[in-house]
Amino acid sequence: MEKIRMTTPIVEMDGDEMTRVMWKMIKDTLILPFVDLKTEYYDLGLVKRNETDDQITIDSANATKKYGVAVKCATITPNAARMTEYNLKEMWKSPNGTIRAIMDGTVFRTPITVKGITPYIPTWTKPITIARHAYGDIYKNTEMSVEKGCKAELVVTDENGNETRKLIHDFTNSSGIIQGVHNIDASIESFARTCFNYALDVKQDLWFAAKDTISKTYDHRFKDIFNDIFENEYKEKFEKAGIVYFYTLIDDAVARTVGSEGGYIWACKNYDGDVMSDMAAKAFGSLGMMTSVLVSPDGKYEYEAAHGTVTRHYYRHLEGERATANPVATIFAWSGAIKKRGELDNNAELEAFGKAIEEATLSVLESGVMTKDLLALSNLENKKAVYTDEFLDAIAAKISEILGK
Numbered sequence: 001m002e003k004i005r006m007t008t009p010i011v012e013m014d015g016d017e018m019t020r021v022m023w024k025m026i027k028d029t030l031i032l033p034f035v036d037l038k039t040e041y042y043d044l045g046l047v048k049r050n051e052t053d054d055q056i057t058i059d060s061a062n063a064t065k066k067y068g069v070a071v072k073c074a075t076i077t078p079n080a081a082r083m084t085e086y087n088l089k090e091m092w093k094s095p096n097g098t099i100r101a102i103m104d105g106t107v108f109r110t111p112i113t114v115k116g117i118t119p120y121i122p123t124w125t126k127p128i129t130i131a132r133h134a135y136g137d138i139y140k141n142t143e144m145s146v147e148k149g150c151k152a153e154l155v156v157t158d159e160n161g162n163e164t165r166k167l168i169h170d171f172t173n174s175s176g177i178i179q180g181v182h183n184i185d186a187s188i189e190s191f192a193r194t195c196f197n198y199a200l201d202v203k204q205d206l207w208f209a210a211k212d213t214i215s216k217t218y219d220h221r222f223k224d225i226f227n228d229i230f231e232n233e234y235k236e237k238f239e240k241a242g243i244v245y246f247y248t249l250i251d252d253a254v255a256r257t258v259g260s261e262g263g264y265i266w267a268c269k270n271y272d273g274d275v276m277s278d279m280a281a282k283a284f285g286s287l288g289m290m291t292s293v294l295v296s297p298d299g300k301y302e303y304e305a306a307h308g309t310v311t312r313h314y315y316r317h318l319e320g321e322r323a324t325a326n327p328v329a330t331i332f333a334w335s336g337a338i339k340k341r342g343e344l345d346n347n348a349e350l351e352a353f354g355k356a357i358e359e360a361t362l363s364v365l366e367s368g369v370m371t372k373d374l375l376a377l378s379n380l381e382n383k384k385a386v387y388t389d390e391f392l393d394a395i396a397a398k399i400s401e402i403l404g405k
Contacts, residue, residue: 003036004349010337011063011302012039013095015073016046018310021317022327022388023073026334029392030357034399035338035350040067044095046076050088057095061102064302068344071337072099072304073330096294099302100134104187105294106194107132108265109277109306111284112291112332115366116380119284126263128280131198131206132273133191136183139270143179146171152178183218185225190297192226195267196234196245198295205244205264209253209272222269223247281306285377288326293336303336305329323388326371331361331395353403360398369394 014023031037042060049056064070076082077094100107110129113119146152152168168178192208199206208226210219230238230245238245248256250272257266268276281290290306306329313325335357342351365374368383375385386394 004034004353005036005347006038006341006345006350007347008069008341008345009038009040009067010341011060011067011070012041013044013060013070013072013075013302014041015044015075016309017074017076017314018317018323018325019074019305019307019330020045020309021314021323022310022325022330025323025389025392026327026331029389029396030331030399031334031338033396034353034403044073044075046078046082046086046088046092049075049092049095050086053089054092054098057098058102061099064099064103065296065300068300069337069341070300070302071333072096072302074305074307074309076309096304097134100294103294103296103300103302104190105134105296105300105302106191106198107134107273107277107292107294108198109281109290109292111280112289112328112362113284114289114362116368116378116383117285117289117365117374118379121258121283123259124262124284126261127284128257128260128262129202129204129265130273130277130280131191131195131265131267132277133188133268133270134273135187135191135270137181137270138179141179141181143177146176146178148173148175154180181218183221185221188222188225189229191267192229193233193297194295195226195265196230196238197297197299199243199245199265200234200237200241202265203241203243205246206267207253207256207264208245208247208267209250210247210269211250213249219269226267277306286326286373288329288373290329291332291336292329301337301340303333303340305333324372324385325388326373327388327392328361328365332358335361356399356402357395360395360402363398364391364394367394 014020040063042056044057044060075095078088078091083091108129108131111127113127148171150171154166154168156164195206210222212220212223281287287307292304292306294302310325317323335354339351339354342354368380369386370378371388371391372385375383
Protein backbone atom coordinates (compact mmCIF):
# COMPACT_ATOMS: atom_id res chain seq x y z
CA MET A 1 0.00 0.00 0.00
CA GLU A 2 1.36 3.41 -0.97
CA LYS A 3 1.58 5.65 2.07
CA ILE A 4 0.32 9.23 2.25
CA ARG A 5 3.17 11.69 1.74
CA MET A 6 4.07 14.64 3.96
CA THR A 7 6.17 17.66 3.00
CA THR A 8 6.51 19.56 6.30
CA PRO A 9 7.15 17.80 9.61
CA ILE A 10 4.95 17.88 12.67
CA VAL A 11 6.76 18.66 15.92
CA GLU A 12 6.37 15.53 18.06
CA MET A 13 6.65 15.91 21.84
CA ASP A 14 6.81 12.57 23.63
CA GLY A 15 5.78 12.32 27.28
CA ASP A 16 5.52 10.23 30.41
CA GLU A 17 4.08 7.09 31.95
CA MET A 18 1.02 5.38 30.44
CA THR A 19 0.40 8.07 27.88
CA ARG A 20 3.95 7.51 26.60
CA VAL A 21 3.14 3.81 26.20
CA MET A 22 -0.11 4.61 24.35
CA TRP A 23 1.71 7.21 22.24
CA LYS A 24 3.83 4.50 20.62
CA MET A 25 0.84 2.18 20.26
CA ILE A 26 -1.15 4.87 18.45
CA LYS A 27 1.70 5.70 16.08
CA ASP A 28 2.45 2.05 15.30
CA THR A 29 -1.19 1.02 14.81
CA LEU A 30 -3.04 4.04 13.44
CA ILE A 31 -0.51 6.28 11.69
CA LEU A 32 2.67 4.60 10.43
CA PRO A 33 0.82 1.95 8.38
CA PHE A 34 -0.91 4.71 6.42
CA VAL A 35 1.41 7.75 6.41
CA ASP A 36 5.04 8.36 5.54
CA LEU A 37 5.23 10.26 8.80
CA LYS A 38 7.65 13.16 9.12
CA THR A 39 8.18 14.55 12.62
CA GLU A 40 10.80 16.55 14.45
CA TYR A 41 11.00 14.53 17.66
CA TYR A 42 11.50 15.89 21.18
CA ASP A 43 11.46 13.64 24.23
CA LEU A 44 9.70 15.65 26.94
CA GLY A 45 9.70 12.72 29.35
CA LEU A 46 10.79 13.80 32.81
CA VAL A 47 14.09 11.90 32.56
CA LYS A 48 15.16 13.78 29.44
CA ARG A 49 13.96 17.12 30.79
CA ASN A 50 16.10 16.52 33.86
CA GLU A 51 19.12 15.55 31.74
CA THR A 52 18.86 18.71 29.62
CA ASP A 53 17.94 21.10 32.47
CA ASP A 54 14.57 21.48 30.71
CA GLN A 55 16.21 22.98 27.60
CA ILE A 56 14.45 20.34 25.50
CA THR A 57 11.07 21.84 26.42
CA ILE A 58 12.21 25.26 25.24
CA ASP A 59 13.58 23.74 22.04
CA SER A 60 10.30 21.96 21.33
CA ALA A 61 8.32 25.20 21.75
CA ASN A 62 10.65 27.07 19.40
CA ALA A 63 10.34 24.23 16.87
CA THR A 64 6.55 24.62 17.04
CA LYS A 65 6.94 28.30 16.23
CA LYS A 66 9.09 27.29 13.26
CA TYR A 67 6.94 24.51 11.78
CA GLY A 68 3.51 25.69 12.90
CA VAL A 69 2.03 22.37 14.09
CA ALA A 70 2.91 20.17 17.06
CA VAL A 71 1.41 17.19 18.85
CA LYS A 72 2.23 16.62 22.52
CA CYS A 73 1.96 13.64 24.83
CA ALA A 74 0.95 14.19 28.45
CA THR A 75 3.87 15.00 30.75
CA ILE A 76 4.60 14.95 34.48
CA THR A 77 4.80 18.24 36.35
CA PRO A 78 6.94 17.14 39.31
CA ASN A 79 6.07 17.57 42.96
CA ALA A 80 8.14 16.63 46.02
CA ALA A 81 7.37 12.93 45.62
CA ARG A 82 8.45 12.98 41.97
CA MET A 83 11.71 14.69 42.95
CA THR A 84 12.62 11.57 44.90
CA GLU A 85 11.13 9.06 42.45
CA TYR A 86 13.06 10.44 39.47
CA ASN A 87 16.10 11.77 41.37
CA LEU A 88 15.59 15.23 39.87
CA LYS A 89 18.04 18.11 39.98
CA GLU A 90 15.19 20.48 40.72
CA MET A 91 11.39 20.66 40.62
CA TRP A 92 11.04 21.48 36.92
CA LYS A 93 8.19 23.72 35.80
CA SER A 94 5.14 22.48 33.92
CA PRO A 95 6.13 21.86 30.28
CA ASN A 96 2.71 23.14 29.23
CA GLY A 97 3.30 26.40 31.06
CA THR A 98 6.73 26.84 29.46
CA ILE A 99 5.38 26.14 25.98
CA ARG A 100 2.38 28.42 26.50
CA ALA A 101 4.65 31.28 27.56
CA ILE A 102 6.99 30.90 24.57
CA MET A 103 4.13 30.63 22.08
CA ASP A 104 2.02 33.31 23.82
CA GLY A 105 -0.76 30.78 23.35
CA THR A 106 -4.38 30.30 24.36
CA VAL A 107 -5.68 26.85 25.33
CA PHE A 108 -8.90 25.62 23.69
CA ARG A 109 -10.47 22.50 25.23
CA THR A 110 -13.29 20.71 23.43
CA PRO A 111 -15.13 17.52 24.45
CA ILE A 112 -15.34 14.62 22.00
CA THR A 113 -19.04 13.81 21.67
CA VAL A 114 -20.19 10.37 20.59
CA LYS A 115 -23.48 8.50 20.32
CA GLY A 116 -24.12 6.49 23.47
CA ILE A 117 -22.46 8.87 25.92
CA THR A 118 -25.03 11.45 26.98
CA PRO A 119 -23.83 14.58 28.80
CA TYR A 120 -25.02 15.06 32.38
CA ILE A 121 -26.83 18.13 31.05
CA PRO A 122 -29.03 16.54 28.38
CA THR A 123 -29.62 19.75 26.43
CA TRP A 124 -25.92 19.76 25.46
CA THR A 125 -26.14 18.24 22.00
CA LYS A 126 -23.07 20.07 20.65
CA PRO A 127 -19.57 20.47 22.13
CA ILE A 128 -18.73 23.53 24.23
CA THR A 129 -15.15 24.73 23.79
CA ILE A 130 -13.51 26.46 26.75
CA ALA A 131 -10.82 29.01 25.79
CA ARG A 132 -8.52 29.69 28.75
CA HIS A 133 -6.28 32.73 29.00
CA ALA A 134 -3.22 30.96 30.33
CA TYR A 135 -1.39 33.95 31.81
CA GLY A 136 -1.41 35.88 35.06
CA ASP A 137 -4.13 36.17 37.70
CA ILE A 138 -3.64 33.93 40.76
CA TYR A 139 -1.19 31.71 38.84
CA LYS A 140 1.40 34.47 39.05
CA ASN A 141 0.21 35.97 42.30
CA THR A 142 2.02 37.41 45.30
CA GLU A 143 0.42 36.67 48.65
CA MET A 144 1.13 37.24 52.31
CA SER A 145 -0.21 36.50 55.75
CA VAL A 146 -0.90 39.71 57.69
CA GLU A 147 -0.69 40.11 61.45
CA LYS A 148 -3.35 41.88 63.47
CA GLY A 149 -2.63 45.59 63.73
CA CYS A 150 -1.05 45.88 60.28
CA LYS A 151 -2.28 47.96 57.36
CA ALA A 152 -1.99 46.64 53.79
CA GLU A 153 -1.70 48.97 50.79
CA LEU A 154 -1.34 48.55 47.05
CA VAL A 155 1.64 50.64 45.91
CA VAL A 156 2.63 51.47 42.33
CA THR A 157 5.90 53.34 41.72
CA ASP A 158 6.31 55.09 38.37
CA GLU A 159 9.59 55.45 36.45
CA ASN A 160 10.33 58.72 38.28
CA GLY A 161 9.91 57.19 41.72
CA ASN A 162 6.47 58.69 42.40
CA GLU A 163 4.15 56.44 44.38
CA THR A 164 0.41 55.86 44.06
CA ARG A 165 -1.18 54.11 47.04
CA LYS A 166 -4.54 52.50 47.71
CA LEU A 167 -5.65 50.92 50.95
CA ILE A 168 -6.35 47.20 50.66
CA HIS A 169 -7.42 46.68 54.27
CA ASP A 170 -6.70 47.86 57.80
CA PHE A 171 -6.16 44.74 59.89
CA THR A 172 -6.71 46.54 63.21
CA ASN A 173 -9.15 43.99 64.62
CA SER A 174 -7.93 40.72 63.12
CA SER A 175 -5.04 39.07 61.31
CA GLY A 176 -5.68 37.96 57.74
CA ILE A 177 -4.31 37.42 54.27
CA ILE A 178 -3.70 39.50 51.14
CA GLN A 179 -3.08 38.62 47.53
CA GLY A 180 -1.80 40.63 44.60
CA VAL A 181 -2.52 39.61 41.00
CA HIS A 182 -1.66 41.18 37.68
CA ASN A 183 -2.12 40.94 33.95
CA ILE A 184 -0.69 42.82 30.99
CA ASP A 185 -2.43 44.41 28.04
CA ALA A 186 -0.20 42.66 25.50
CA SER A 187 -1.21 39.22 26.80
CA ILE A 188 -4.90 40.11 26.93
CA GLU A 189 -4.70 41.42 23.35
CA SER A 190 -3.06 38.19 22.18
CA PHE A 191 -5.74 36.21 23.99
CA ALA A 192 -8.52 38.19 22.34
CA ARG A 193 -7.10 37.94 18.82
CA THR A 194 -6.44 34.22 19.20
CA CYS A 195 -10.04 33.65 20.34
CA PHE A 196 -11.45 35.67 17.45
CA ASN A 197 -9.24 33.87 14.93
CA TYR A 198 -10.12 30.46 16.33
CA ALA A 199 -13.84 31.25 16.22
CA LEU A 200 -13.49 32.18 12.55
CA ASP A 201 -11.46 29.03 11.92
CA VAL A 202 -14.11 26.69 13.38
CA LYS A 203 -17.05 28.98 12.48
CA GLN A 204 -18.59 29.09 15.96
CA ASP A 205 -19.99 31.89 18.11
CA LEU A 206 -17.64 33.31 20.74
CA TRP A 207 -18.57 34.35 24.26
CA PHE A 208 -16.32 36.19 26.69
CA ALA A 209 -17.27 36.42 30.35
CA ALA A 210 -15.77 38.20 33.36
CA LYS A 211 -17.10 40.19 36.34
CA ASP A 212 -16.60 43.84 35.44
CA THR A 213 -19.50 44.99 37.64
CA ILE A 214 -17.41 44.03 40.68
CA SER A 215 -13.88 44.24 39.29
CA LYS A 216 -14.33 47.66 37.73
CA THR A 217 -10.68 48.10 36.69
CA TYR A 218 -9.14 44.61 36.34
CA ASP A 219 -11.97 42.67 34.68
CA HIS A 220 -13.22 45.77 32.88
CA ARG A 221 -9.84 46.04 31.14
CA PHE A 222 -10.38 42.54 29.67
CA LYS A 223 -13.87 43.52 28.52
CA ASP A 224 -12.68 46.76 26.89
CA ILE A 225 -9.74 45.15 25.08
CA PHE A 226 -11.95 42.38 23.68
CA ASN A 227 -14.56 44.92 22.57
CA ASP A 228 -12.08 47.32 20.95
CA ILE A 229 -10.29 44.58 19.00
CA PHE A 230 -13.58 43.06 17.87
CA GLU A 231 -15.05 46.36 16.69
CA ASN A 232 -11.88 47.48 14.89
CA GLU A 233 -10.60 44.19 13.45
CA TYR A 234 -13.16 41.38 13.48
CA LYS A 235 -16.73 42.67 13.36
CA GLU A 236 -17.05 42.51 9.57
CA LYS A 237 -15.29 39.12 9.43
CA PHE A 238 -17.73 37.69 11.98
CA GLU A 239 -20.72 39.07 10.08
CA LYS A 240 -19.42 37.57 6.86
CA ALA A 241 -18.88 34.20 8.57
CA GLY A 242 -22.36 34.31 10.10
CA ILE A 243 -21.12 34.03 13.68
CA VAL A 244 -21.56 36.23 16.75
CA TYR A 245 -19.34 37.63 19.51
CA PHE A 246 -20.79 38.92 22.76
CA TYR A 247 -19.70 39.73 26.30
CA THR A 248 -21.63 38.77 29.42
CA LEU A 249 -21.00 38.45 33.14
CA ILE A 250 -19.45 35.17 34.28
CA ASP A 251 -22.47 34.20 36.40
CA ASP A 252 -24.80 34.90 33.48
CA ALA A 253 -22.54 32.83 31.21
CA VAL A 254 -22.83 29.88 33.62
CA ALA A 255 -26.62 30.16 33.63
CA ARG A 256 -26.76 30.47 29.83
CA THR A 257 -24.43 27.50 29.42
CA VAL A 258 -26.52 25.19 31.60
CA GLY A 259 -29.59 25.94 29.48
CA SER A 260 -27.86 25.91 26.09
CA GLU A 261 -27.43 23.25 23.41
CA GLY A 262 -23.70 23.97 23.13
CA GLY A 263 -21.86 24.56 19.89
CA TYR A 264 -19.91 27.69 20.83
CA ILE A 265 -16.59 28.88 22.30
CA TRP A 266 -16.57 30.28 25.83
CA ALA A 267 -13.51 32.45 26.50
CA CYS A 268 -12.49 32.70 30.16
CA LYS A 269 -9.83 34.36 32.25
CA ASN A 270 -7.14 32.05 33.63
CA TYR A 271 -8.77 30.76 36.82
CA ASP A 272 -12.27 30.64 35.32
CA GLY A 273 -10.96 28.65 32.36
CA ASP A 274 -9.10 26.23 34.62
CA VAL A 275 -12.29 25.47 36.54
CA MET A 276 -14.78 25.54 33.67
CA SER A 277 -12.73 23.28 31.38
CA ASP A 278 -12.76 20.48 33.98
CA MET A 279 -16.45 21.10 34.64
CA ALA A 280 -17.22 20.79 30.93
CA ALA A 281 -15.06 17.67 30.59
CA LYS A 282 -16.88 15.87 33.39
CA ALA A 283 -20.32 17.13 32.38
CA PHE A 284 -19.79 15.85 28.85
CA GLY A 285 -18.61 12.50 30.19
CA SER A 286 -14.89 12.13 30.82
CA LEU A 287 -11.57 13.96 30.80
CA GLY A 288 -10.43 11.02 28.66
CA MET A 289 -12.75 12.38 25.97
CA MET A 290 -11.46 15.97 25.99
CA THR A 291 -9.13 17.48 23.40
CA SER A 292 -6.83 20.43 23.96
CA VAL A 293 -5.11 22.70 21.46
CA LEU A 294 -2.74 25.57 22.22
CA VAL A 295 -3.01 28.32 19.59
CA SER A 296 -0.72 31.32 19.23
CA PRO A 297 -1.90 34.71 17.91
CA ASP A 298 0.04 34.16 14.68
CA GLY A 299 -1.56 30.78 13.99
CA LYS A 300 0.75 28.11 15.42
CA TYR A 301 -0.93 25.00 16.86
CA GLU A 302 0.02 22.43 19.51
CA TYR A 303 -2.43 19.55 20.02
CA GLU A 304 -2.63 17.28 23.07
CA ALA A 305 -5.01 15.34 25.28
CA ALA A 306 -6.50 17.31 28.16
CA HIS A 307 -5.78 14.58 30.71
CA GLY A 308 -2.58 13.65 32.53
CA THR A 309 -0.16 10.75 32.32
CA VAL A 310 -2.59 8.08 33.66
CA THR A 311 -0.21 7.12 36.48
CA ARG A 312 -2.40 4.42 38.02
CA HIS A 313 -2.56 2.48 34.74
CA TYR A 314 1.19 2.92 34.28
CA TYR A 315 2.05 1.23 37.57
CA ARG A 316 -0.19 -1.67 36.55
CA HIS A 317 1.58 -1.76 33.20
CA LEU A 318 4.95 -2.03 34.98
CA GLU A 319 3.60 -5.05 36.86
CA GLY A 320 2.85 -6.73 33.55
CA GLU A 321 -0.87 -6.05 33.28
CA ARG A 322 -2.32 -5.60 29.80
CA ALA A 323 -3.24 -1.99 29.05
CA THR A 324 -6.87 -0.93 29.52
CA ALA A 325 -6.32 2.86 29.41
CA ASN A 326 -8.50 5.05 27.19
CA PRO A 327 -6.47 6.47 24.24
CA VAL A 328 -9.24 8.52 22.58
CA ALA A 329 -8.09 12.02 23.59
CA THR A 330 -4.50 11.22 22.55
CA ILE A 331 -5.77 9.81 19.23
CA PHE A 332 -7.61 13.08 18.61
CA ALA A 333 -4.47 15.03 19.45
CA TRP A 334 -2.70 13.21 16.62
CA SER A 335 -5.65 13.54 14.25
CA GLY A 336 -5.95 17.27 15.00
CA ALA A 337 -2.29 17.86 14.24
CA ILE A 338 -2.46 15.76 11.07
CA LYS A 339 -5.55 17.62 9.82
CA LYS A 340 -3.98 21.01 10.51
CA ARG A 341 -0.69 19.99 8.85
CA GLY A 342 -2.64 18.88 5.79
CA GLU A 343 -4.67 22.08 5.76
CA LEU A 344 -1.63 24.36 6.04
CA ASP A 345 0.30 22.40 3.39
CA ASN A 346 -2.68 22.12 1.01
CA ASN A 347 -2.28 18.36 1.36
CA ALA A 348 -5.87 17.18 0.93
CA GLU A 349 -4.98 13.51 1.28
CA LEU A 350 -3.28 14.08 4.63
CA GLU A 351 -6.14 16.24 5.89
CA ALA A 352 -8.64 13.57 4.83
CA PHE A 353 -6.62 10.95 6.69
CA GLY A 354 -6.83 12.99 9.90
CA LYS A 355 -10.60 13.12 9.48
CA ALA A 356 -10.66 9.37 8.80
CA ILE A 357 -8.93 8.68 12.13
CA GLU A 358 -11.65 10.58 13.97
CA GLU A 359 -14.48 9.03 11.96
CA ALA A 360 -13.09 5.55 12.57
CA THR A 361 -12.65 6.15 16.32
CA LEU A 362 -16.21 7.39 16.75
CA SER A 363 -17.54 4.55 14.60
CA VAL A 364 -15.84 1.95 16.78
CA LEU A 365 -17.18 3.59 19.95
CA GLU A 366 -20.69 3.75 18.51
CA SER A 367 -20.49 0.05 17.62
CA GLY A 368 -20.15 -0.64 21.35
CA VAL A 369 -16.41 -1.39 21.41
CA MET A 370 -14.66 0.72 24.05
CA THR A 371 -12.22 0.73 26.94
CA LYS A 372 -13.44 -0.13 30.42
CA ASP A 373 -13.68 3.46 31.69
CA LEU A 374 -16.27 4.35 29.03
CA LEU A 375 -18.44 1.29 29.63
CA ALA A 376 -20.16 2.84 32.65
CA LEU A 377 -20.80 6.08 30.72
CA SER A 378 -22.24 4.52 27.59
CA ASN A 379 -25.97 3.81 27.31
CA LEU A 380 -25.58 1.54 24.28
CA GLU A 381 -27.23 -1.84 24.66
CA ASN A 382 -24.56 -3.92 22.93
CA LYS A 383 -21.28 -2.77 24.43
CA LYS A 384 -18.15 -4.50 25.59
CA ALA A 385 -14.87 -3.50 27.21
CA VAL A 386 -11.68 -4.28 25.32
CA TYR A 387 -7.99 -3.79 25.97
CA THR A 388 -6.25 -0.71 24.57
CA ASP A 389 -4.49 -2.64 21.80
CA GLU A 390 -7.77 -4.32 20.75
CA PHE A 391 -9.48 -0.93 20.61
CA LEU A 392 -6.69 0.48 18.42
CA ASP A 393 -6.78 -2.57 16.13
CA ALA A 394 -10.52 -2.06 15.60
CA ILE A 395 -9.92 1.60 14.71
CA ALA A 396 -7.14 0.68 12.28
CA ALA A 397 -9.44 -1.77 10.51
CA LYS A 398 -12.11 0.92 10.23
CA ILE A 399 -9.57 3.43 8.86
CA SER A 400 -8.65 0.93 6.14
CA GLU A 401 -12.31 0.52 5.33
CA ILE A 402 -12.88 4.29 5.12
CA LEU A 403 -9.82 4.80 2.92
CA GLY A 404 -10.76 1.82 0.78
CA LYS A 405 -7.41 0.16 1.39
